[in-house]
Amino acid sequence: MRPNKTGSLSSTCRMDSEKFDENREYQRVLDPEVRLKLITKNSNTVEIDASIPPRRYYKSGLEMVRMANVYLDEGSLENAFILYMKFMTFVS
Secondary structure (H helix, E strand, O other): OOEOOOOOEOHHHHHHHHHHHHOOHHHHOOOHHHHHHHHHHHHOOOOOOOOOOHHHHHHHHHHHHHHHHHHHHHOOHHHHHHHHHHHHHHHO
8 A cells, every 4th residue: 555656656556545435334323232243244355366466465454553552542442352353364
């Protein structure tokens, strides 16, 4: 997710984040038990592409943990939880 020459994220990154936002059906769910189940289900989906070098996945994993720590420090527990879950799914 590096900026291109103009300083903005590539269109691929924007599309991926838009897709992620569209899949957040749990944002409308108020029941905590159902909401947690939906968040966990959504966090366990990680796609691996065999054409991408493992080193890039390693760096992405470190970035996930870094961002999760930032979310945790900011008090955004839901976003931190999602990234930690994705990381755990990613490395297992």
